[in-house]
Amino acid sequence: MTALVTVEEIRAAARRLDGVIVRTPLVPFPDTCPRLLVKPECLQPTGSFKLRGAFAAISVLTAAQRERGVVTHSSGNHGLAVAYAAEALGVPAVVVVPDNAAEVKVAAAARHGTRIVTVEPTLEARIAAAQEQIDQHGYTLIPPFDHRDVIAGQGTIGLEIAADCPEADLVLVPVSGGGLISGIAAAVRAACPAAKVIGVEPELAHGDRGRDQGGGQADRDPGPAGRRARRGGGRGRLAVPPRPAARAGPGGGAVRRQHRARPAR
Numbered sequence: 001m002t003a004l005v006t007v008e009e010i011r012a013a014a015r016r017l018d019g020v021i022v023r024t025p026l027v028p029f030p031d032t033c034p035r036l037l038v039k040p041e042c043l044q045p046t047g048s049f050k051l052r053g054a055f056a057a058i059s060v061l062t063a064a065q066r067e068r069g070v071v072t073h074s075s076g077n078h079g080l081a082v083a084y085a086a087e088a089l090g091v092p093a094v095v096v097v098p099d100n101a102a103e104v105k106v107a108a109a110a111r112h113g114t115r116i117v118t119v120e121p122t123l124e125a126r127i128a129a130a131q132e133q134i135d136q137h138g139y140t141l142i143p144p145f146d147h148r149d150v151i152a153g154q155g156t157i158g159l160e161i162a163a164d165c166p167e168a169d170l171v172l173v174p175v176s177g178g179g180l181i182s183g184i185a186a187a188v189r190a191a192c193p194a195a196k197v198i199g200v201e202p203e204l205a206h207g208d209r210g211r212d213q214g215g216g217q218a219d220r221d222p223g224p225a226g227r228r229a230r231r232g233g234g235r236g237r238l239a240v241p242p243r244p245a246a247r248a249g250p251g252g253g254a255v256r257r258q259h260r261a262r263p264a265r
């Protein structure tokens with residue numbers, strides 16, 4: 001079994017990300033009881049947390065790997081994050097995208113000097129095209145979630161949550177491939193052992209919940225998010241082992257703070 005990502009790896013990623021990512025605050029969500037705090041990762045330069053993992057992974061490559069370049073396959077946020085990070089580090093990048101990817105994100109990735117390779121919208125086609133790029137050009141693959149340095153980068157969110165809200169008792173994390181929750185869980189559980197970390201996803205998507213419960217493919221149309229989850233295929237090998245939960249609360253990327261009065265100092 002592959003060992004899970006450690007908090008030391010996450011701290012090392014945080015040092016590499018210093019000055020690159022936005023140190024996002026925890027913002028109170030209005031009128032919630034118990035109190036809910038939201039971490040607005042949409043404030044990152046690429047509009048999502050994915051920059052943390054992409055930069056953390058590309059910044060540890062050797063000089064030879066950087067010179068050859070990187071490749072990833074992603075329909076959106078991760079591809080844009082790899083494009084941004086690669087440009088910032090002076091590394092050539094290729095992003096394989098499905099032909100139905102959001103034009104705005106593909107165009108944004110291209111603006112960072114990334115070469116775009118378009119394929120039919122299946123996971124198999126994306127993986128095959130990325131492999132072809134690796135075989136032809138010797139690129140290093142920067143996968144969207146199942147990768148130690150990517151997970152460590154996403155885990156820096158957990159370090160920040162623990163620093164800003166050490167009394168957090170519940171952390172809700174949106175889940176697709178599981179990279180984000182794996183990193184956050186490792187960091188939060190190290191600093192706040194009493195806190196629960198729960199993965200959430202849109203009810204009709206259940207890409208992760210269905211798999212965890214052995215449900216296989218759902219028979220309902222899961223909507224755009226669910227179709228995306230199904231295309232994604234599964235959680236990574238490095239993802240935290242799941243404990244299925246029925247319903248996990250009002251949203252993702254949020255922290256609940258305990259209501260106990262703090263002792264007077």
Ligand SMILES: Cc1ncc(COP(=O)(O)O)c(C=O)c1O
Pocket residue numbers: 048077078144145174175176177178179180181
């Ligand atoms: C905005 C957003 N939130 C959450 C996730 C889930 O991240 P992970 O695939 O690491 O579980 C993704 C993945 O694409 C995402 O783009």
